[in-house]
Amino acid sequence: MTRPFCPVEPLVDALEAGLAHRLARLSVRDPLMVGIYTGGAWIAERLHRRLGLETPLGTLDISFYRDDFTRIGMNPQVRPSRLPESVEGRHVVLVDDVLYTGRTVRAAMNELFDYGRPAAITLAVLVDRGGRELPVQADVAALTVALPASHQVKLEGPDPLRLSLVEAGA
Amino acid sequence: MTRLTLRGGRVVDPSQELDQVTDLHIADGRVLALGPAPDGFQADQVLDCAGLVVCPGLVDLRARLREPGQLHKADIASEVRAAVAGGVTTLVVPPDSDPVVDTSAVVELVTSRARAQGKARVHLIGALTKGLAGEEISEMEALREAGCIGVGNALAPVRNHLVLRRALEYAAGLDLTVFLHPEDPWLAEAGVAHEGAVSLRLGLAGVPVMAETIALARDLALVEQSGARAHFCGLSSHRGVRLLARARFDGLPVTADVTAHHLHLTEMELLGFNVQAHVRPPLRTQRDRDGLRQALVAGEIDAVCSDHQPHDLDAKLGPFAETEPGISALETLLPLTLRLVEEGVLDLSAAIAALSLRPARILGLPVGSLAPGRPADVCCFDPEARWTLHPEALVSRGKNTPFAGWEFQGRVRYTLVDGRLVHRDTTETPT
Amino acid sequence: MGYRDTLQLTPDRRLRHFLTIEGLPRATLVEILDTAESFFQVGTREVKKVPLLRGKTIVNLFFETSTRTRTTFELAAKRLSADVVNLNISTSATAKGESLLDTLRNLEAMHADLFVVRHQHSGAAHYIARQVAPHVSVINAGDGSHAHPTQAMLDMFTIRRHFGEFAPLTVTIVGDVLHSRVARSQIHALTTLGVNEVRVVGPRTLVPREVSALGAHPCDSLEAGLEGADVIIMLRLQRERMQGAFIPSEREYFRRYGLTEEKLALAKPEALVMHPGPINRGVEIASEVADGPRSVILEQVSNGIAVRMAVMALTVGSHAQEAAS
Numbered sequence: 001m002t003r004p005f006c007p008v009e010p011l012v013d014a015l016e017a018g019l020a021h022r023l024a025r026l027s028v029r030d031p032l033m034v035g036i037y038t039g040g041a042w043i044a045e046r047l048h049r050r051l052g053l054e055t056p057l058g059t060l061d062i063s064f065y066r067d068d069f070t071r072i073g074m075n076p077q078v079r080p081s082r083l084p085e086s087v088e089g090r091h092v093v094l095v096d097d098v099l100y101t102g103r104t105v106r107a108a109m110n111e112l113f114d115y116g117r118p119a120a121i122t123l124a125v126l127v128d129r130g131g132r133e134l135p136v137q138a139d140v141a142a143l144t145v146a147l148p149a150s151h152q153v154k155l156e157g158p159d160p161l162r163l164s165l166v167e168a169g170a
Numbered sequence: 171m172t173r174l175t176l177r178g179g180r181v182v183d184p185s186q187e188l189d190q191v192t193d194l195h196i197a198d199g200r201v202l203a204l205g206p207a208p209d210g211f212q213a214d215q216v217l218d219c220a221g222l223v224v225c226p227g228l229v230d231l232r233a234r235l236r237e238p239g240q241l242h243k244a245d246i247a248s249e250v251r252a253a254v255a256g257g258v259t260t261l262v263v264p265p266d267s268d269p270v271v272d273t274s275a276v277v278e279l280v281t282s283r284a285r286a287q288g289k290a291r292v293h294l295i296g297a298l299t300k301g302l303a304g305e306e307i308s309e310m311e312a313l314r315e316a317g318c319i320g321v322g323n324a325l326a327p328v329r330n331h332l333v334l335r336r337a338l339e340y341a342a343g344l345d346l347t348v349f350l351h352p353e354d355p356w357l358a359e360a361g362v363a364h365e366g367a368v369s370l371r372l373g374l375a376g377v378p379v380m381a382e383t384i385a386l387a388r389d390l391a392l393v394e395q396s397g398a399r400a401h402f403c404g405l406s407s408h409r410g411v412r413l414l415a416r417a418r419f420d421g422l423p424v425t426a427d428v429t430a431h432h433l434h435l436t437e438m439e440l441l442g443f444n445v446q447a448h449v450r451p452p453l454r455t456q457r458d459r460d461g462l463r464q465a466l467v468a469g470e471i472d473a474v475c476s477d478h479q480p481h482d483l484d485a486k487l488g489p490f491a492e493t494e495p496g497i498s499a500l501e502t503l504l505p506l507t508l509r510l511v512e513e514g515v516l517d518l519s520a521a522i523a524a525l526s527l528r529p530a531r532i533l534g535l536p537v538g539s540l541a542p543g544r545p546a547d548v549c550c551f552d553p554e555a556r557w558t559l560h561p562e563a564l565v566s567r568g569k570n571t572p573f574a575g576w577e578f579q580g581r582v583r584y585t586l587v588d589g590r591l592v593h594r595d596t597t598e599t600p601t
Numbered sequence: 602m603g604y605r606d607t608l609q610l611t612p613d614r615r616l617r618h619f620l621t622i623e624g625l626p627r628a629t630l631v632e633i634l635d636t637a638e639s640f641f642q643v644g645t646r647e648v649k650k651v652p653l654l655r656g657k658t659i660v661n662l663f664f665e666t667s668t669r670t671r672t673t674f675e676l677a678a679k680r681l682s683a684d685v686v687n688l689n690i691s692t693s694a695t696a697k698g699e700s701l702l703d704t705l706r707n708l709e710a711m712h713a714d715l716f717v718v719r720h721q722h723s724g725a726a727h728y729i730a731r732q733v734a735p736h737v738s739v740i741n742a743g744d745g746s747h748a749h750p751t752q753a754m755l756d757m758f759t760i761r762r763h764f765g766e767f768a769p770l771t772v773t774i775v776g777d778v779l780h781s782r783v784a785r786s787q788i789h790a791l792t793t794l795g796v797n798e799v800r801v802v803g804p805r806t807l808v809p810r811e812v813s814a815l816g817a818h819p820c821d822s823l824e825a826g827l828e829g830a831d832v833i834i835m836l837r838l839q840r841e842r843m844q845g846a847f848i849p850s851e852r853e854y855f856r857r858y859g860l861t862e863e864k865l866a867l868a869k870p871e872a873l874v875m876h877p878g879p880i881n882r883g884v885e886i887a888s889e890v891a892d893g894p895r896s897v898i899l900e901q902v903s904n905g906i907a908v909r910m911a912v913m914a915l916t917v918g919s920h921a922q923e924a925a926s
Contacts, residue, residue, distance in 0.1 A: 061639065064651035073615065073921030074914050076632055080642035114648035367814045371623070373723035373747030373782055443724035488701065489722035
């Protein structure tokens with residue numbers, strides 16, 4: 001069963017504010033923002049515009065770095081990752097929609113490091129729903145909530161953006 | 171000798187234009203009478219043939235026994251058993267064994283082995299040229315004396331027209347029928363499939379129809395000049411058949427056969443690289459298949475044969491061009507021909523004639539008929555029995571067939587040679 | 602021809618084997634191209650590897666030697682982090698089908714996941730695909746005159762990168778189509794992807810009329826074939842064709858069918874010149890054209906790695922237990 005979860009706009013506002021605050025605190029002036037397909041890319045696109053970042057937005061498709069290829073096979077809709085500038089020595093802001101087990105972020109970081117060596121990575125997510133299976137943490141999360149494994153949070157888009165809660169078996 | 175009555179079967183004998191439910195009485199290895207038993211006749215054994223068709227045993231104009239020389243594929247013992255399981259009581263073997271049938275010793279070897287088995291009768295075609303090399307003519311008289319019913323060069327071409335001319339003249343002088351396979355060696359070259367849309371798609375070297383028609387044209391001209399009696403083996407094309415029909419019409423002493431599989435399958439069977447459909451001459455187009463059927467109905471093609479070629483597993487393992495051509499076909503000869511009857515292409519009597527009377531006439535043998543006095547070679551089959559072909563269940567040692575899984579109607583129950591029961595079907599038919 | 606391909610595709614339409622373009626739906630070809638696009642991007646990075654096929658073993662089973670093609674497949678496999686085994690099997694060693702089966706079984710026992718097969722006989726890849734265990738995939742790297750599907754796909758990839766779409770294009774293939782597995786695969790790919798027209802040019806001895814059954818138009822003259830073409834694909838002429846009485850000489854072949862600057866001018870100004878390689882300069886193509894601005898021959902080579910990575914990833918990935926979301 002699927003039902004609406006939470007309005008997205010307020011969360012994006014909160015994420016923008018939290019991220020701006022952190023970047024200022026760390027004195028990061030020109031970060032390289034990278035959104036993870038697909039939901040992360042949608043969020044990143046809005047953040048990038050609102051924050052008025054100079055460096056063009058990058059996108060990452062982690063299909064080639066997932067750890068479940070043998071179980072799941074090839075993603076039929078893989079898209080090329082595009083990083084408009086080198087990550088070498090840059091502060092990267094990695095953006096995703098929902099942080100859960102941490103495996104997606106692990107794959108994204110592995111991929112980023114195959115592009116070069118960033119100076120630092122900030123992880124910014126819209127929703128941190130707990131349930132980590134790897135030692136990964138969000139540096140900025142608009143919403144932190146603990147959900148049971150039977151529940152799944154999904155972001156739909158690109159316009160309008162909508163967060164849904166999916167309950168398995170209900 | 172046993173006295174035997176086949177009771178209550180539907181006796182179909184084209185030689186007597188007979189199609190009637192009646193009894194058949196056999197004594198001393200010959201047909202004694204049809205209808206009521208003659209006075210004083212007491213049968214030692216009665217075979218109940220109710221519901222069965224009783225016809226002359228099949229005469230197969232081309233079947234390979236693989237002995238001598240290719241015993242890893244099959245042998246005389248296994249294949250004559252396969253023959254009678256398929257209702258074939260007489261079969262003709264081409265000369266391309268190893269060694270080739272160009273000496274009386276080889277003839278003696280094969281015929282004595284076959285006789286010892288006591289199953290189907292085996293006749294041999296002797297080599298037309300020594301070693302089938304197409305250069306020197308063979309000792310045809312010795313071969314005839316040894317028992318060959320004709321001469322031929324199997325699939326080996328006689329490239330030199332002059333040699334073929336001499337060979338035909340020589341054979342004519344000995345009143346020997348010459349068995350010819352019309353295929354021009356240069357046009358056929360390395361071809362493994364019919365040259366056409368399918369061979370193009372599959373990237374297989376093709377054998378064009380021209381290879382058959384050009385060879386036929388040459389052979390027919392030489393036959394005409396030499397006065398030899400010629401039988402053309404395995405016509406595969408509509409154009410080829412038309413050439414032959416024209417020659418017959420013009421009065422040439424020529425006959426022809428077609429294989430049972432060429433009457434059903436086309437080049438489409440090769441799609442997906444089906445090596446079981448790798449045969450020589452190749453399966454051609456729908457138009458060719460229809461032309462062959464029409465010619466059979468019109469009597470322009472005399473006989474249907476199996477062209478039985480049992481193979482070991484290895485022969486069909488590998489990419490198409492690396493496999494050997496040929497089908498293990500003895501046991502599908504009758505079912506495939508009956509299927510033509512089922513499809514309304516020809517009637518039962520004509521089908522049986524094409525499998526028995528007409529090939530017997532081509533060979534000049536007294537078989538293929540159930541007239542009183544004739545050898546009691548009989549095939550009794552159940553025309554209603556439905557069965558599915560499983561290659562492992564074939565009696566032949568060769569399991570190579572493209573008809574695996576085909577459902578057939580018509581199953582041989584009894585086969586007799588010289589009035590002896592040489593095959594009895596032991597399978598159960600589901601009712 | 603209404604022949605459904607149940608060998609290459611799994612019941613849920615994943616690509617298990619890649620043996621021939623024929624019989625594959627358009628969606629599958631597009632999937633290969635889209636996936637190749639992603640791998641192409643990987644090739645522009647410093648680290649050209651992705652860990653996708655780590656732990657998988659890919660065996661190059663080449664019965665027909667070809668350093669070029671084998672190297673591309675090897676590179677593609679390594680960029681997917683797979684382990685690669687190269688086997689060059691001369692025909693004398695594998696005399697008959699049975700020892701080929703033994704070779705296959707041995708390799709399977711060593712946990713090979715994918716065989717890349719090149720063989721001089723048509724149907725070889727199909728044969729091997731029918732023999733392998735259920736969890737193993739086969740990619741055809743060229744079988745006799747039948748098919749060379751990865752080459753065709755890299756050609757399509759090259760065309761799509763330049764033109765974006767296939768529908769308005771006129772594509773002309775020039776050369777020995779009769780013996781060319783590349784040409785057959787290209788014709789199938791072009792017609793399935795829906796180009797406007799496929800033309801085939803060459804002497805009648807090398808271009809059978811039945812090619813129209815495949816959806817291509819035969820042309821006797823190069824001029825007629827090139828008129829207004831968007832893409833020109835030149836095929837290699839093999840030396841052996843003088844034997845077998847196919848052509849009288851390379852000189853006459855070049856005169857009638859060789860692509861020169863002058864003839865190229867008949868095609869559209871932005872026309873691409875392609876060649877699967879290796880090229881015979883002065884036989885099918887003049888040097889100035891091969892090295893000229895319209896030529897994308899070298900691009901084809903680098904595109905080949907991305908396309909082969911895509912095909913390997915898709916076929917190995919087809920054995921996954923669940924469907925990808």
